[in-house]
Amino acid sequence: MSLAKKMSDMDTFLAYSVALEEEAADRHDELAGMMDVHNNPEVAETFRKLAHYSRLHAKEIRDHSEGSDLPVIAPWDFGWDSMEGPETADIGEMNYLMTTHQALKIAMSNEKRAHNFYFDISRDSPDEAVRALAGEFADEEKEHLALLEKWLANCPEPAAEIYDPDPPHMPE
């Protein structure tokens, strides 16, 4: 059974949505920290902004769930289609020399996955109220994507790769 079809009640859907957004926000914070440590302040700031938006969305969902007793789900029991939540950036894609352009491309790919997650539920959930709310969330993810596209247009890919004269793998 697809994940979307398993979303048969509002509490389960909200528990998944909160986890998706909070995990994405925490990961963006973690990535910002990585870039701070490796003296890449511009990309650190980008990830920090992305964390801020994920957190806003998480708060909105938390507000929706006020008064509900959301089920507690172990991280490995979510059964995401990807190894982590759909909006969570893959640490393996990070590089200390990455540019804002690259960071935004990764963020866009994560937002697309999140959009697809909500869109599938808006189409396939057996519960009408869940389908409606998932549709709203899918639209919001679409707005985020549009925002990122604008942002990306202002951050063209650098013409040349960044050169590090003292890379960490330089043999001693």
Place this chain on the structure above:
Amino acid sequence: MDQSAATLPLKPKDYKSALKPVWCPGCGDFAVLNAITKALAFMELPREQVALITGIGCSSRIAAYTGVYGFHGVHGRALALASGLKAARPDMKVLVAGGDGDGLSIGGNHFIHACRRNMDLTYIIMDNEVYGMTKGQASPTTAPDWTASKLTPQGSGVRPFQPAGLALTAGASFIARGFTGDPNGLAKMLVAAMEHQGFSFVQVLSPCPTFRPEQMQWKHHVRALDAETTNNPIEAAQRIQADDGMSTGIIFQNRYPVFRPGTGVDAGMGSIESEFLI
């Protein structure tokens, strides 16, 4: 340390410290940190009831990045330190972590005896098949034909250890292999390891993006073990030998007597101090 009883249940990030890891972006060790914190949060362990003891190396920095008690020890001696702590404080959950060089070369002797002693410890080896902190030399798990290091331009020519096989031979009662590309699966595995009574060993395939960038392709090769966990060491040995080291899961689990030394310390501080020679 803050008493956390009043703030339970804690979230995974509550088990992290305020320090930002200095690992290279892309390093698998970030996922190990996340898996440990997820496992601790799932088990609802108060921070003051957990200690993480580490050796030396990139991965051994992990003790500083958690909010539980930690000790960043000497090279290869994490298991000795952890055994001492567990003997003195059997009520604590004691985790031990380090890299393949720390645990299997410098600390190799401690490792095999920790396996056979079977104290209630969970040992995580973050295996990237290289010494990263010292800029990329062959470790005990490096393939013999790896030529990227200037120290071994023709490759080391030495066959690598199989950590799981070594642990089995030395008598470990819980042996698992995880992968940082699946942090949630790894967290589940760590919960099983921590719940196991006795010495639990978890080898984690943790790619090094800097000195072993080719390991970033491991995600295309790692797969789930195609067999249930066995308690039969002969079956486990056959599986380990037949495998290419890329299968993940709990390979072996059995109940062996757990070594629980009595503390035996009944002397007061005064009498202990009187024995000191200054």
